[in-house]
Amino acid sequence: MAPTREVFWNIPRLGVVIMYLLAFAAVAVCGYGVYQHYRTWRRGKPASRLTPVGPRLRAVVVHVLAHGRLLADRVAGIYHAALFWGFVFLFAGTLVVFVHQDLGLRIMQGPFYLYFQSAALDLMGLAAAVGVAAALVVRYGLGSPRLRRGILSDALVLWLFEGILVTGFLVEGLRIAGTRDPWGPWSPVGYGISGLIDAAAISEATIRLGHAGLWWLHFLLAMVFIAYIPFSKLFHLVLAPANVYLQPLVNPAAPGRIDFDKAERFGAAALGDLTWKDLFDLDVCTECGRCTAVCPATATGKPLSPMHVILDLREEMKRTGTGAAPGRVLAGDVIAPEALWACTTCMACMEACPVFIEHVPKIVEMRRHLVMEVAQMPDTMEDALRSLEARTHPFRGAGISRAAWAEGLAVKKLPRGDRAEWLLWVGCAAALHERNHATLRALVRVLDAAGMDVAILGDEETCTGDPARQMGNEYLFQTFARQNIETLDRYGVRKIVTLCPHCYNTFRHAYPELGGHYEVWHHTQVLARLVDEGRLALTGSAAATITFHDPCYLGRHNGEYDAPRHILQALPGARTREMAQSRQKSFCCGAGGGLYWMEDRTGQRINHVRTDHAVATGAEIVATACPFCTLMLEDGVKARGTSIRPMDVAELLERSLRGEHH
Amino acid sequence: MDIIVCLKQVVDPELPQTEFAIEPATGRQVREGRPLVISTYDENALEVALQLKDRGGGKVTVLTLGPQAVISDAFRLALAMGADEMVVVDDPRGPDRLGGEKAAILAAAIRRIGRFDLVLTGCESADWTERVVAPVLAEALSAACVTFVSRVEAADGTLMVRRMADEGFHRVEVRLPAVLSVASDESNRPRLPKLKDILAAKRKPVHVWPVADMPAAPGDLAAGVEVREVVIPQRTTRCEFLEGESAEQAAALAQRLRDLKLL
Numbered sequence: 001m002a003p004t005r006e007v008f009w010n011i012p013r014l015g016v017v018i019m020y021l022l023a024f025a026a027v028a029v030c031g032y033g034v035y036q037h038y039r040t041w042r043r044g045k046p047a048s049r050l051t052p053v054g055p056r057l058r059a060v061v062v063h064v065l066a067h068g069r070l071l072a073d074r075v076a077g078i079y080h081a082a083l084f085w086g087f088v089f090l091f092a093g094t095l096v097v098f099v100h101q102d103l104g105l106r107i108m109q110g111p112f113y114l115y116f117q118s119a120a121l122d123l124m125g126l127a128a129a130v131g132v133a134a135a136l137v138v139r140y141g142l143g144s145p146r147l148r149r150g151i152l153s154d155a156l157v158l159w160l161f162e163g164i165l166v167t168g169f170l171v172e173g174l175r176i177a178g179t180r181d182p183w184g185p186w187s188p189v190g191y192g193i194s195g196l197i198d199a200a201a202i203s204e205a206t207i208r209l210g211h212a213g214l215w216w217l218h219f220l221l222a223m224v225f226i227a228y229i230p231f232s233k234l235f236h237l238v239l240a241p242a243n244v245y246l247q248p249l250v251n252p253a254a255p256g257r258i259d260f261d262k263a264e265r266f267g268a269a270a271l272g273d274l275t276w277k278d279l280f281d282l283d284v285c286t287e288c289g290r291c292t293a294v295c296p297a298t299a300t301g302k303p304l305s306p307m308h309v310i311l312d313l314r315e316e317m318k319r320t321g322t323g324a325a326p327g328r329v330l331a332g333d334v335i336a337p338e339a340l341w342a343c344t345t346c347m348a349c350m351e352a353c354p355v356f357i358e359h360v361p362k363i364v365e366m367r368r369h370l371v372m373e374v375a376q377m378p379d380t381m382e383d384a385l386r387s388l389e390a391r392t393h394p395f396r397g398a399g400i401s402r403a404a405w406a407e408g409l410a411v412k413k414l415p416r417g418d419r420a421e422w423l424l425w426v427g428c429a430a431a432l433h434e435r436n437h438a439t440l441r442a443l444v445r446v447l448d449a450a451g452m453d454v455a456i457l458g459d460e461e462t463c464t465g466d467p468a469r470q471m472g473n474e475y476l477f478q479t480f481a482r483q484n485i486e487t488l489d490r491y492g493v494r495k496i497v498t499l500c501p502h503c504y505n506t507f508r509h510a511y512p513e514l515g516g517h518y519e520v521w522h523h524t525q526v527l528a529r530l531v532d533e534g535r536l537a538l539t540g541s542a543a544a545t546i547t548f549h550d551p552c553y554l555g556r557h558n559g560e561y562d563a564p565r566h567i568l569q570a571l572p573g574a575r576t577r578e579m580a581q582s583r584q585k586s587f588c589c590g591a592g593g594g595l596y597w598m599e600d601r602t603g604q605r606i607n608h609v610r611t612d613h614a615v616a617t618g619a620e621i622v623a624t625a626c627p628f629c630t631l632m633l634e635d636g637v638k639a640r641g642t643s644i645r646p647m648d649v650a651e652l653l654e655r656s657l658r659g660e661h662h
Numbered sequence: 663m664d665i666i667v668c669l670k671q672v673v674d675p676e677l678p679q680t681e682f683a684i685e686p687a688t689g690r691q692v693r694e695g696r697p698l699v700i701s702t703y704d705e706n707a708l709e710v711a712l713q714l715k716d717r718g719g720g721k722v723t724v725l726t727l728g729p730q731a732v733i734s735d736a737f738r739l740a741l742a743m744g745a746d747e748m749v750v751v752d753d754p755r756g757p758d759r760l761g762g763e764k765a766a767i768l769a770a771a772i773r774r775i776g777r778f779d780l781v782l783t784g785c786e787s788a789d790w791t792e793r794v795v796a797p798v799l800a801e802a803l804s805a806a807c808v809t810f811v812s813r814v815e816a817a818d819g820t821l822m823v824r825r826m827a828d829e830g831f832h833r834v835e836v837r838l839p840a841v842l843s844v845a846s847d848e849s850n851r852p853r854l855p856k857l858k859d860i861l862a863a864k865r866k867p868v869h870v871w872p873v874a875d876m877p878a879a880p881g882d883l884a885a886g887v888e889v890r891e892v893v894i895p896q897r898t899t900r901c902e903f904l905e906g907e908s909a910e911q912a913a914a915l916a917q918r919l920r921d922l923k924l925l
Contacts, residue, residue, distance in 0.1 A: 266857050372857035382854050389739075391674055391697040399678045459695075475857050 003183045004109035007101045010211050026223035033230025039322045044276030049246040056245045064241045069354040079134035086128020093121045118186035126189050129165040146289030167218035174211035239284040240355040247356040251509040255364040258474050267368025270327040281357045282314035291349035296588040297342040301603020304342035306349035306359040331366040340366050345593035347556040351584050367472030384597035392462035398432040403458045405437035412455035414491045420455035423493045427500030428463050429627035436627040442654035450535040464506040471594035485516035499523040501553035501626045524625045528563040531570045542656040543573035547619035550586035551626035564625045564649045571656045577617040589632035611636030625649050663720040665711040668783045670701040671728050675788040689892040690758050703784030705852040707844035712744045718816050725749045728756035730870050741863035742855035753873035765798035770876040785810050785843040796843035806840040812847035
């Protein structure tokens with residue numbers, strides 16, 4: 001006889017009929033719940049997220065099947081993987097039974113029955129049981145600080161899981177014992193249990209009674225599980241893989257485009273002003289708290305927790321359903337404006353989110369409503385935008401002119417009629433702050449030493465408009481963008497190098513949508529290439545211990561972590577040390593999202609905390625690659641009274657070029 | 663209440679010192695290539711007008727004097743903030759005229775606008791700081807005048823205003839029509855316009871009147887003032903060391919500060 005087992009051993013025919021009826025009921029409840037959610041998502045505006053299929057499927061493989069981001073938290077990632085793959089196998093086993101029994105395709109037999117349906121399923125089930133137990137221990141034994149929310153509903157779900165697994169094993173053990181199953185040893189856990197039953201010398205009638213009772217309990221728990229999916233965090237079983245697939249493939253921080261000739265509302269006043277994907281996001285959240293755990297605003301005591309932004313929006317979505325109940329104003333009634341204004345758009349939350357929820361664009365959409373519709377924003381930010389309008393830069397009270405840094409340097413200027421292969425886009429934060437003049441001058445000397453043909457726009461350069469964009473004034477941003485594109489095109493600019501990651505990001509991602517197409521390089525990318533090509537004679541000793549602070553708009557926003565490190569490693573004698581929070585996990589300097597222009601009064605200052613991180617490495621120099629980061633770290637160093645020196649990578653490179661010891 | 667707000671366009675007072683220049687021959691400030699903005703306190707005056715309109719209705723007209731070609735986008739801001747219309751007295755020499763002379767032209771323009779209950783100006787301009795436009799305007803229009811007003815409340819045909827004083831403030835009741843010069847106050851921080859108002863401002867009426875069409879100003883209001891020379895002050899620093907022991911140094915320091923009237 002081929003190895004197999006009887007599917008409905010010990011279950012009378014009527015019981016099987018009832019089972020099918022209950023199963024249909026459970027699936028119907030589940031379907032109804034899903035449909036209700038689907039109707040609420042449809043309130044959102046359109047967004048196209050279905051293609052391209054290839055890279056999206058690849059992301060599903062990496063982040064769902066291989067648990068890419070989940071494993072960023074090693075312990076949680078491993079136990080989640082255990083219970084995830086355990087349940088995937090058990091679900092597959094259930095499908096096998098379905099095909100075998102209900103479709104009549106006798107696949108559950110022979111070696112397949114022994115290796116997969118018996119051995120593999122048993123071991124994976126055990127893995128799932130251990131994984132669930134670990135999840136329970138982490139929550140209720142160790143008291144994980146980030147898993148504070150939904151602590152009761154989590155318990156319900158986890159004990160439901162554990163109940164299904166344990167009853168399943170018991171049923172299997174009783175069946176093996178009751179049927180004297182010759183293939184029993186292929187199911188090691190169930191066989192072990194059957195051994196205990198044999199040892200206890202339980203009568204066959206008792207075995208049958210116990211089996212029937214536990215079989216029904218196991219089945220009912222499974223049906224509760226299915227019916228409960230769309231009404232609980234279990235929903236992420238379905239939604240999380242979908243959301244990984246639907247993720248923004250490029251420039252994930254970007255809020256939606258606004259066509260001011262057509263738009264009637266600017267930004268998100270109500271849920272219906274967000275996209276369906278934004279609303280979908282809200283239901284995907286499992287309240288794991290990874291976003292809030294890495295948020296620099298939360299960490300320094302600001303009234304922002306990215307997870308609660310998502311959950312509060314979800315609460316509003318639940319409350320208003322498909323739009324029958326009157327919606328409240330998101331920025332103000334649902335989310336405190338102070339929370340929205342505390343976001344540095346650093347993307348730490350989005351980088352940490354294992355299910356790819358997009359927090360930052362939602363925050364910017366709500367800011368847009370505050371700024372463009374209600375005209376309310378923090379005073380100091382308002383001053384920055386007024387300055388931007390009046391004098392083309394956001395630095396109110398800047399006591400220097402835009403081209404002052406270049407005095408005495410032979411730099412080509414396009415407005416003077418010079419022509420060059422590259423435009424060096426200086427950026428306001430570098431041009432208008434004396435601290436960054438050293439960086440600029442160093443950069444120009446290095447580029448010159450490598451024989452690069454570079455010119456600047458001088459007084460014709462203006463802000464890219466990025467601060468306005470991050471603060472929510474998309475209209476002002478587009479005004480600047482169009483003007484700049486006009487200027488750049490007038491001078492026939494094709495290649496841009498800039499030392500400001502914010503300008504870099506804007507040129508790279510925002511200008512193409514408005515018709516400005518340029519080849520854009522960050523200065524560290526150009527410098528890394530010059531180092532590689534051997535075009536710089538790095539003769540001078542740069543003996544020092546250096547730690548590198550990743551600028552958010554270079555790293556997380558644009559994926560460039562290696563170029564600056566490559567340069568530092570090329571410096572003769574330099575030793576590098578990483579901060580605990582570096583690369584993808586880097587901690588913002590506090591200036592992003594327009595927050596350079598906001599008084600950071602609540603809690604600790606982000607830049608002071610980041611300075612502490614740098615000091616903790618014991619490095620003498622904290623290198624960075626962003627004029628804003630440099631300013632923020634300089635300020636942090638002053639406030640903390642430490643001796644660590646913030647320096648741009650370009651400055652360090654230039655010193656090594658000149659052979660200066662420091 | 664119908665309110666006219668006089669706005670002056672000035673070279674950005676926050677411009678770096680190195681960008682501030684005077685033409686030696688004419689003594690006029692170089693405006694070319696410099697950002698032009700609405701003079702600081704004039705925006706506060708506009709905000710006061712808009713708040714009065716928000717509470718009691720009426721119409722707010724902004725009035726400015728200068729070369730029409732450069733008075734453009736920056737002043738759309740005033741319409742975006744909520745002014746109903748704008749009158750530009752096109753005067754290429756506008757920026758170089760003195761306060762009294764300007765006030766006379768503005769008075770003529772206001773008479774041409776016709777109806778008004780209240781005229782508001784900034785308490786002083788960000789460039790010349792003469793502080794004469796409001797009083798001269800009041801004289802020319804036979805209206806009441808209060809200067810350095812920080813707060814205004816409409817009260818049954820009159821106004822209750824706060825006038826800033828060296829210590830504290832005066833409360834003054836003013837009959838209409840009146841001319842007030844407005845100082846900055848936490849209550850009159852210029853509002854941020856909403857985007858729909860910025861877009862709508864493009865369709866609001868802007869009247870351009872050549873300065874030649876303004877009836878000749880009564881000469882006596884502007885007479886008697888002449889600019890002889892304009893120079894950029896040179897800032898110098900001097901360092902002085904006080905001799906002696908700490909106690910003697912402290913005493914000497916106190917004496918020096920008293921001499922300088924700093925104590």
